[in-house]
Amino acid sequence: MSAGAKQMTMTIPSFDDAQAARARIADHVHVTPVMTSRFINELVGAELFFKCENLQKAGAFKARGASNAVFGLTEAQAARGVATHSSGNHGTCLAYAAGRRGIACTVVMPHTAPQAKKDAVRGYGGRVVECAPSTSSREAVFAEVLAETGAEFVHPYNDPRVIAGQATCSMELIAQVPGLEAVVAPIGGGGMVSGTCLALSHLAPEVQIYAAEPKQADDAARSFRAGHIIADDAPETVADGLKVPLKELTWHFVQAHVTDILTAEEDEIIDAMKLIWKRMKLVTEPSSAVPLAVILKNRAVFAGKRVGVIVTGGNVDLDKLPWM
Amino acid sequence: MSAGAKQMTMTIPSFDDAQAARARIADHVHVTPVMTSRFINELVGAELFFKCENLQKAGAFKARGASNAVFGLTEAQAARGVATHSSGNHGTCLAYAAGRRGIACTVVMPHTAPQAKKDAVRGYGGRVVECAPSTSSREAVFAEVLAETGAEFVHPYNDPRVIAGQATCSMELIAQVPGLEAVVAPIGGGGMVSGTCLALSHLAPEVQIYAAEPKQADDAARSFRAGHIIADDAPETVADGLKVPLKELTWHFVQAHVTDILTAEEDEIIDAMKLIWKRMKLVTEPSSAVPLAVILKNRAVFAGKRVGVIVTGGNVDLDKLPWM
8 A cells, every 4th residue: 555646546444454553553652541521521411531642652643644654664665764744743743653663754844834843853853844835835845855765755644554543543442432422533634533434434333423623624514515525725723733625535434434524613612622621631732622612512412422532632832822 | 536626636647547548538539540751751861650640530639638538527527517728729629529428618718819719619519718818817717617617627738637648649659650769749738748658658668759849938848957847938939839838747757758858940840840731741730840840950869760750730720821
C-alpha cells in the first residue's frame, strides 16, 4: 500500500489493515486511558467516556497514523525518509514516528506558522522547510522536497496507512468501555472519524458514530447533507485542527458510516474546553472540545446513553488560550 | 480519636490508622493514576513518577483526609455535622465528603475569598459562613458556628484523622511504582508530607522523603533547620496552598522522617507548572509544581533515581493563571 504520488489509485484500508496497524505501532504509542466526570455526566444526562489522546505520544492521536505509515515502510523507502506538509499535529507526530525509526522527516509549513510548531518538529529531530503562506507556494516547495529527497509522502489524513493507524484508537476504546452506544469525534479532514468508522463498522456496527464540527468551518456537515464533498476556502475557527476539507478516502467512510455531523458555535466550543480543563483537569486543544460542545447542545440525542468522546489532542499554546 | 476542642491532647496517628483509613475511604476517593513524561525525565536526569491527585475527587488529595474524618464519625457526631475554616481545597473536600455521607458541613472563609471557592463548597452541598479577613474574626465566627451546631471540627492538617487519610496516597504510590527511591511532596501545613511519612516509614523506610516549599513561604524549611516550628505571618506566594505554618502533629512527622526541605523561587514554580501543563497535559495548581521546581534545581540530589512526585491538586482559576 503506497500513498504519495499514487493517491488517485489508493485503496480503501480494510479492518485487516487496522489490525496490522495495531500490532505495528504497539511499541510506539500509548494505549491511552479513558476518563470520566460525574459532574459532566450529570450536566449532560448521559455517561461520557473520554478517550484521552491528549495523553498520546507527541500529544495527539496523529501519532497512531504517522507511526503506522513510518513503520510500514520498506527499508528502501525508509532510507529516503518521509515528508509532509502540516503546521499542525500531523507534522509533529510524523517527526516523532520518524525519530523513533531513526529516519529523516521533512515538514513543509508556512513561515508564518507558530514558532512552537516548528520547534516541536525539530524537537523530535525533524527538518522544517518553510514556504510562503499560499497553496501554490506550499505545493511548489513540497514538490522540490520530494524531488530532492525521494521521501515518502504521508498525507495528514487522506492516506490508507494513516486511517488504519487512527482506527486503533476506537479499537482500544470499544475494549475499554463495555456497552458503548455512540462515539463522537471531531471532524476536520476526517482521518479520526474514518478510523473510527473503520474500527467500529467491524467490531461494533451497532455503535452510532457522530462527527462534531465548528459551525464556522462546517464544510463536512454541508458535504454530508449535499452528498458530495464541499471544500471551503480557509475557514476561521478557534478549533484550528479542523479547518481542512474532506478528501476522497475520508469522504468514503463518512458517507458510509456516520450517523450525523453536529456543529457548535465558537463560544460553545470555548465553554466546553474550559469545562474539560476545570472538571477533568486535562489540557486539551479547542478541537478536542467540539464533541462535548455538540453533546451539550443536543442532549436529547445522547440522553441516557453510554457515549465515547475522542479527546484528540492537547497541543495548545498556553500563552494564547482562547479565553485570554 | 477526636480532634477539635481536644487538639492539645490528640494522638499521633499510627500505621493501623492509615490502613483503617484506606478501607474506610475506598468507596469515596479514586486510586489516582501515576503518570510519566519521557521528556521531563530526560530534562531532569531521573525517573519521575507523578501521582496525580489533581485527578482525585474534588480535585485534590484533601478528599482523602476529609473522607476519613467524615466517615469515621459516630452516628451521633455525624448528626451534628462537620465544620472547618479554609478558603482552599480542604473546605471544598470536606463539603464533598460530608455530601457523600449526607451530613451538614459548614466552612468559614473570609468574605474576600474567591467566589469560585465559595461556589465549590456550595456545589457539594456545603454551607459557607463568611468572616472578616483577619484571624480574630475567623476565630470568633468559627467559635459561633461550633457553638450553634455542635459540629465536629476537622482541621485542614493538624488532625490525626486527616493525616491518616493523606497517608493512603503514598500507600498507593509505593504499590504502583516498584523500586521507588525518593518521594517529593509540597509542604504547607504539612498534612500531605506527614501522611507520606506515616505510610513510607512503615512500608518502605528506605525511601527518602523530601518536602518542597516556595522560597517566599519557607517557614517549614527554616523550622527544619532551626529544630522548632517557625510560623510566618501571611507569606505571599503563587503557590497559595502552601502559605500555612506547621503545627505540632505535622512537625512531629517532619522532624522525624523528612530527609530535607528544598525551596524554589516564584518564577521557577511557574516554569515548572507550565512544563507539567505543556508536556503532561495536566491541569495542576501552582503548589503542585513546587516539587518539580526543586527537582530541576537540585538535579544532583535526584540524578538517576526513581522519584515519586505528589501532584497535590488541580483546582486553579483558569481566568487568572500565574503567567497571564
